[in-house]
Amino acid sequence: MRGTFAGLFRRFEPLLPWTLPVLVIVVWQLLGSLGILSSRVMPTPVQVAEAAVRLTLSGELPHSLAVSTWRALTGFLIGGSIGFLFGLLNGVARLAEKLTDSSIQMIRNIPHLAMIPLVIVWFGIGDEGKIFLVALGVLFPIYLNTLHGIRSVDPGLIEMGRVYGLGRGALYRRVILPGALPSILVGLRYALGIMWLTLIVAETISSKDGIGYMAMNAREFFQLDVVVLCILLYALLGKASDLMAKGLERSWLKWHPHFGRQSAKRPAA
Amino acid sequence: MASAFRQAKRETAGGLTGDWPGGPWTETPDRQSGFSRQEATGRSAGGPRTEDEPDERERKNDSRGLAVTLRRVVKRFGDGPAVLDGLDLTIRAGQFVAIVGRSGCGKSTLLRLIAGLDAPGGGELLRDGRPVAGLDPYTRVMFQDARLLPWLTVEENVTLGAHGLGKREAKEKAREALRLVGLEKRARDWPSVLSGGQKQRVALARALVGNPRLLLLDEPLGALDALTRIEMQRLIERLWQQQGFTALLVTHDVGEAVALADRVVLIERGAVALDLEITLARPRVKDTGFAHFEKRILDRVLEPDDRAGGRAETAYEI
Numbered sequence: 001m002r003g004t005f006a007g008l009f010r011r012f013e014p015l016l017p018w019t020l021p022v023l024v025i026v027v028w029q030l031l032g033s034l035g036i037l038s039s040r041v042m043p044t045p046v047q048v049a050e051a052a053v054r055l056t057l058s059g060e061l062p063h064s065l066a067v068s069t070w071r072a073l074t075g076f077l078i079g080g081s082i083g084f085l086f087g088l089l090n091g092v093a094r095l096a097e098k099l100t101d102s103s104i105q106m107i108r109n110i111p112h113l114a115m116i117p118l119v120i121v122w123f124g125i126g127d128e129g130k131i132f133l134v135a136l137g138v139l140f141p142i143y144l145n146t147l148h149g150i151r152s153v154d155p156g157l158i159e160m161g162r163v164y165g166l167g168r169g170a171l172y173r174r175v176i177l178p179g180a181l182p183s184i185l186v187g188l189r190y191a192l193g194i195m196w197l198t199l200i201v202a203e204t205i206s207s208k209d210g211i212g213y214m215a216m217n218a219r220e221f222f223q224l225d226v227v228v229l230c231i232l233l234y235a236l237l238g239k240a241s242d243l244m245a246k247g248l249e250r251s252w253l254k255w256h257p258h259f260g261r262q263s264a265k266r267p268a269a
Numbered sequence: 270m271a272s273a274f275r276q277a278k279r280e281t282a283g284g285l286t287g288d289w290p291g292g293p294w295t296e297t298p299d300r301q302s303g304f305s306r307q308e309a310t311g312r313s314a315g316g317p318r319t320e321d322e323p324d325e326r327e328r329k330n331d332s333r334g335l336a337v338t339l340r341r342v343v344k345r346f347g348d349g350p351a352v353l354d355g356l357d358l359t360i361r362a363g364q365f366v367a368i369v370g371r372s373g374c375g376k377s378t379l380l381r382l383i384a385g386l387d388a389p390g391g392g393e394l395l396r397d398g399r400p401v402a403g404l405d406p407y408t409r410v411m412f413q414d415a416r417l418l419p420w421l422t423v424e425e426n427v428t429l430g431a432h433g434l435g436k437r438e439a440k441e442k443a444r445e446a447l448r449l450v451g452l453e454k455r456a457r458d459w460p461s462v463l464s465g466g467q468k469q470r471v472a473l474a475r476a477l478v479g480n481p482r483l484l485l486l487d488e489p490l491g492a493l494d495a496l497t498r499i500e501m502q503r504l505i506e507r508l509w510q511q512q513g514f515t516a517l518l519v520t521h522d523v524g525e526a527v528a529l530a531d532r533v534v535l536i537e538r539g540a541v542a543l544d545l546e547i548t549l550a551r552p553r554v555k556d557t558g559f560a561h562f563e564k565r566i567l568d569r570v571l572e573p574d575d576r577a578g579g580r581a582e583t584a585y586e587i
Contacts (some may be wrong), residue, residue: 156414162386163410
């Protein structure tokens with residue numbers, strides 16, 4: 001009896017995380033169909049799906065999605081690179097840290113979304129402003145975690161590397177960077193969350209296209225189905241970027257007992 | 270002159286088997302150390318037997334160890350008192366010297382100076398007659414913790430010790446060294462899945478893969494359990510006999526020092542307080558002779574020391 005239950009459990013285990021979302025959607029649809037939930041307050045899942053099909057066919061949804069994704073990734077690349085470079089530099093060179101760290105910490109404590117009015121004046125409502133904000137938001141978690149990662153590399157390992165004749169370059173490449181990687185990836189995951197959050201707020205307040213704009217526009221015309229669709233899209237995009245970060249962790253940290261399988265063996269190189 | 274001759278001789282010997290006679294997998298018990306490979310590693314052997322093994326004694330004459338000389342060496346950290354205060358010590362090439370002493374007596378500092386990790390504040394420090402200037406490729410250190418890079422496989426970690434060789438050659442040497450410590454089957458594992466003793470064996474392989482002439486051991490067995498410790502002691506002794514490097518072992522375990530070393534040096538207040546040749550035959554057994562040396566050293570260590578005051582209760586394991 002127990003055995004069959006365990007077998008059943010194993011087979012359906014991958015589906016387990018999806019049971020709750022599916023249940024919520026089913027109940028939601030039922031409430032809407034039965035008229036308990038007015039469609040003026042909340043459209044049903046079917047209505048939302050219909051909106052998705054409609055907007056996909058008209059080309060509006062793919063366009064918004066592409067524009068938003070492009071902004072998010074560009075901003076992420078710019079901000080992430082700057083944060084990573086500063087983290088690296090300040091983790092390695094005392095002088096650089098003395099020079100820049102306290103300034104970075106000051107800027108970090110300004111809520112970057114508070115700069116939206118200023119950014120609109122500077123950049124207008126085009127792409128640049130959004131990319132700027134995303135870059136600004138993403139910079140700090142990457143910077144802090146890179147710096148922390150480099151600082152927390154076991155000094156014993158660095159000393160070992162020196163004893164075994166590793167030069168400066170090899171020491172960074174083979175000891176310091178891999179040692180800092182777990183922390184850097186934590187920063188990356190955190191930054192991906194901030195990336196979407198920043199972009200959505202910025203697009204909702206001032207934009208002429210993108211998902212945030214689509215949602216605001218729909219509100220003007222009281223198309224609640226589109227508004228809900230946009231919100232669901234955010235959830236999916238967030239999940240997608242989280243999966244990406246997890247994938248990176250799994251492939252870059254396979255040596256780590258927490259991420260890789262304990263008995264993992266690499267194919268002979 | 271002599272070293273150039275040795276160099277040439279080593280080159281003609283060629284390859285690892287020539288360099289490390291006795292072969293990694295001789296199934297006959299070693300006549301000198303008196304135990305077989307199986308005993309040393311707890312694994313069954315199964316490799317090719319080397320046919321033309323040079324005699325062990327001949328091997329030791331051809332020692333490629335590095336001589337170390339310290340003259341009036343002084344070391345202090347900051348404005349504190351001198352950790353090493355005019356220390357004199359001469360270590361012959363190929364000798365196995367153990368350094369014992371209370372915690373904080375400066376024995377690890379001494380090892381770091383010889384390794385070139387720290388610079389002395391005064392005095393002279395020579396390796397093979399030349400002043401020590403930083404790290405050198407002939408000197409390897411084994412630390413108390415294995416210090417393996419967790420993001421490299423066991424084999425890649427060992428390859429780190431073969432720095433400066435071609436990729437293929439380094440890989441081959443790493444395999445060979447892993448075989449010497451009986452871990453060739455774990456070559457592709459991550460270090461995180463190994464036990465403490467296995468990690469130290471990998472560290473030993475990494476230290477030996479570059480054919481060091483001076484091996485510095487900084488309490489490498491301190492964190493291991495008693496049985497693993499004995500196993501590792503035998504392994505270190507055997508590899509030292511085969512390869513003829515100079516070995517310097519820092520330990521607070523007097524028994525371990527007597528079991529392994531040709532000579533035990535006691536350091537107290539930054540200077541040599543006792544320098545004792547251990548004249549016991551190898552392999553060492555814990556007989557009355559062993560106990561005699563152990564007692565002599567321990568008695569000297571535990572002598573009431575006015576200046577040490579309340580430090581009389583110290584951490585010694587026997």
